Amino acid sequence: MQDIVVATGNKGKLKEINQVLNPFGLRALGQSDFDVPEIEETGLTFVENAILKARNASKITGKPALADDSGLEVDALQGAPGIYSARYAGVDACDADNVAKLLDALKDLPQAQRTARFQCVMVYLRHEADPVPLICQGSWEGYIDFQASGDNGFGYDPVFVVPEKNCTAAQLPPQIKNQLSHRGQALKKLMAAFAAKQNGQ
Numbered sequence: 742m743q744d745i746v747v748a749t750g751n752k753g754k755l756k757e758i759n760q761v762l763n764p765f766g767l768r769a770l771g772q773s774d775f776d777v778p779e780i781e782e783t784g785l786t787f788v789e790n791a792i793l794k795a796r797n798a799s800k801i802t803g804k805p806a807l808a809d810d811s812g813l814e815v816d817a818l819q820g821a822p823g824i825y826s827a828r829y830a831g832v833d834a835c836d837a838d839n840v841a842k843l844l845d846a847l848k849d850l851p852q853a854q855r856t857a858r859f860q861c862v863m864v865y866l867r868h869e870a871d872p873v874p875l876i877c878q879g880s881w882e883g884y885i886d887f888q889a890s891g892d893n894g895f896g897y898d899p900v901f902v903v904p905e906k907n908c909t910a911a912q913l914p915p916q917i918k919n920q921l922s923h924r925g926q927a928l929k930k931l932m933a934a935f936a937a938k939q940n941g942q
């Protein structure tokens with residue numbers, strides 16, 4: 742197994758990244774394994790924040806680093822919480838606080854007006870000053886339910902309905918979430934980009 746530093750403090754993300762990368766002989770280690778402190782996410786886009794996080798981890802570890810910046814865009818909220826998804830209900834908010842705030846914000850809206858999508862941007866830097874970061878993106882369309890269901894995943898998964906499966910993301914087995922999700926799609930593209938590089942393309 743080859744180790745790869747992932748610039749995240751989110752255990753749910755790390756678990757999903759490992760589920761996808763392990764079959765390729767890669768093991769994702771969180772930044773806490775390298776004593777990398779969290780950096781403030783001051784960017785206005787997923788891309789900027791992913792670069793900030795990857796650069797911080799690469800600078801401190803001296804190794805290549807991968808970062809994931811992701812979030813939920815709700816159409817009725819003009820794309821909120823978006824890049825602020827982790828801190829929607831406040832800087833110290835937990836997943837349950839964020840979900841409760843979201844359900845409250847949408848409480849008067851019928852299903853047709855509850856459309857939403859997850860976005861994920863993955864950035865891979867070979868070193869701190871890498872001028873050509875590898876950037877891969879994925880998105881996942883669905884809508885927000887009226888109540889939470891399911892125990893898998895993390896974040897807003899219990900209220901994110903996956904229309905083609907007629908259940909929430911938290912009710913999907915992990916391997917199915919990875920096949921469909923914003924993160925799974927971004928990682929698939931990243932693996933294809935790695936393979937292309939190795940083949941000299």
Ligand SMILES: O=c1[nH]c(=O)c2ncn([C@@H]3O[C@H](COP(=O)(O)OP(=O)(O)OP(=O)(O)O)[C@@H](O)[C@H]3O)c2[nH]1
Nearest residue numbers: 749750751809810811812813826827895896897898
């Ligand atoms: O239900 C969900 N299923 C997902 O698959 C998912 N992916 C992202 N999110 C939400 O978006 C925030 C990311 O914000 P984010 O990229 O800043 O990550 P984070 O702050 O949690 O950790 P870090 O990687 O920054 O250390 C997360 O906390 C979640 O609220 C998800 N929710």
Ligand SMILES: [Mg+2]
Nearest residue numbers: 750782810827
């Ligand atoms: Mg974050």
